[in-house]
Amino acid sequence: MKSQNLAVCGGDPVRKTPFPAYKVLGSEEKEAVNQVLESAILSRFLGSWHPDFYGGPFVQKFEQDWAKSCNAEFAVSMNSNTSGLYSAIGAAGIQFGDEVIVSPYTMCASATAPLIFNGVPVFADIDPETHCITAETIRSKISARTKAIIVVHLFGQVADMEPIMKLANEYGLIVIEDCAQAPFAKYNGKNVGTIGHMGVFSLNYHKHIHTGEGGVVTTNDEQLADRLQLIRNHAEAVVEKKGVQNLINMIGFNFRMGEMEAAIGIEQLKKGPQLIRERVDNVKVIEAGLSALPGLLMPADINGMDNVFYVHSLRYDANITGVSRDKVVTALKAELPVTDLREGEGPLVGQGYVRPLYFMPIFQTPHLIFGKQSAIAKAVKSCQVSYQIGCCPQSEHAHFSSLITHELMRPGMTKNDLSDVVLAFHKVWENLSSLKSLVI
Numbered sequence: 001m002k003s004q005n006l007a008v009c010g011g012d013p014v015r016k017t018p019f020p021a022y023k024v025l026g027s028e029e030k031e032a033v034n035q036v037l038e039s040a041i042l043s044r045f046l047g048s049w050h051p052d053f054y055g056g057p058f059v060q061k062f063e064q065d066w067a068k069s070c071n072a073e074f075a076v077s078m079n080s081n082t083s084g085l086y087s088a089i090g091a092a093g094i095q096f097g098d099e100v101i102v103s104p105y106t107m108c109a110s111a112t113a114p115l116i117f118n119g120v121p122v123f124a125d126i127d128p129e130t131h132c133i134t135a136e137t138i139r140s141k142i143s144a145r146t147k148a149i150i151v152v153h154l155f156g157q158v159a160d161m162e163p164i165m166k167l168a169n170e171y172g173l174i175v176i177e178d179c180a181q182a183p184f185a186k187y188n189g190k191n192v193g194t195i196g197h198m199g200v201f202s203l204n205y206h207k208h209i210h211t212g213e214g215g216v217v218t219t220n221d222e223q224l225a226d227r228l229q230l231i232r233n234h235a236e237a238v239v240e241k242k243g244v245q246n247l248i249n250m251i252g253f254n255f256r257m258g259e260m261e262a263a264i265g266i267e268q269l270k271k272g273p274q275l276i277r278e279r280v281d282n283v284k285v286i287e288a289g290l291s292a293l294p295g296l297l298m299p300a301d302i303n304g305m306d307n308v309f310y311v312h313s314l315r316y317d318a319n320i321t322g323v324s325r326d327k328v329v330t331a332l333k334a335e336l337p338v339t340d341l342r343e344g345e346g347p348l349v350g351q352g353y354v355r356p357l358y359f360m361p362i363f364q365t366p367h368l369i370f371g372k373q374s375a376i377a378k379a380v381k382s383c384q385v386s387y388q389i390g391c392c393p394q395s396e397h398a399h400f401s402s403l404i405t406h407e408l409m410r411p412g413m414t415k416n417d418l419s420d421v422v423l424a425f426h427k428v429w430e431n432l433s434s435l436k437s438l439v440i
């Protein structure tokens with residue numbers, strides 16, 4: 001018989017057998033890659049004004065399919081979401097000292113993108129329920145220098161876009177949606193990535209669908225699509241022959257996607273909706289099992305605002321349980337096994353997500369990284385922006401005290417696996433009193 005003693009206190013864990021790997025690639029992708037290999041053309045991009053400026057057949061087909069799948073006019077493939085964000089900031093015309101409002105509670109690239117074009121990221125706090133920035137938190141950060149907003153649909157939860165777009169229109173701001181964690185999600189029936197001026201998606205292997213590395217930017221604006229394609233592919237060498245009039249930020253990178261990734265992407269795109277359904281269904285099972293636990297709130301379920309669950313975000317209240325979030329997560333990790341192929345990451349349960357980004361050296365000491373004359377160093381020195389610890393209290397509270405994240409709702413988890421996840425939570429909650437004296 002299993003000991004009821006918590007594993008963190010020396011008892012037997014709920015489960016030792018690893019959870020199944022998250023594998024979304026199959027024979028379709030294999031066949032697609034073989035086709036590319038047989039064609040012997042792994043990329044067909046040319047960095048000059050030429051028909052091949054737009055890439056090879058798989059890249060162009062992938063872009064058409066992607067645009068169609070989310071009802072966008074244009075989709076521009078990239079070699080990552082990070083590259084997509086850099087390109088979007090460039091396309092938006094961000095220049096020296098322009099301010100871009102962004103969440104501090106996101107993957108670092110959402111906030112470093114403005115720096116690439118010498119812009120200045122300004123952090124707006126998150127809403128404690130959705131973990132996304134809102135029209136109110138954005139409004140309080142608007143200055144005469146504000147040019148753009150990067151809205152991150154964090155954890156798969158869609159941000160409340162309508163008031164944000166209204167605010168952006170009022171001030172003439174460009175809105176970039178970072179959809180890395182929310183592909184296929186909808187806001188009032190509209191695909192994310194088509195509500196703002198540009199939407200940026202990731203095809204990195206951690207994401208819902210993937211090509212190993214890769215990204216896409218969507219837009220309904222032909223001029224923005226043009227500028228994205230130029231920044232992706234050596235703009236400076238193309239603008240003269242292409243007859244480009246607006247030369248702002250027309251310095252290009254090589255952010256081009258290969259034909260193999262595009263071929264895989266075409267197949268992954270077809271699987272996306274089913275993979276999302278599996279996540280949503282798995283979450284329902286887990287939430288039904290956890291709903292009665294005191295001090296634990298499930299993600300807000302808001303009408304018209306989809307959640308496609310990149311991670312399952314739980315809000316924990318230590319005032320109700322009398323035990324810190326960190327002790328509870330330590331106990332949960334001890335009850336649960338690792339996941340196959342990601343053994344090195346330990347059990348996929350976490351204390352918060354990433355530390356609010358302004359804690360990073362790049363914001364605390366920007367003059368050391370970019371020089372004293374950089375826009376960000378000047379903005380900090382003249383107190384035009386502040387990256388002081390404490391500036392976004394909701395983000396800090398979520399990260400350091402209340403947020404529990406896990407990825408145990410991924411496709412591939414069986415009913416049995418899900419029930420072990422629920423069992424682990426119940427076992428920890430039944431033994432909260434034994435955690436009070438635990439030192440971690």
Ligand SMILES: *Cc1c(COP(=O)(O)O)cnc(C)c1O
Pocket residue numbers: 079080081082083106107109110152178180181201202203204214215
């Ligand atoms: C993963 C992620 C990125 C970066 O995506 P890459 O394709 O790895 O560059 C950016 N923003 C968010 C919110 C992400 O989750």
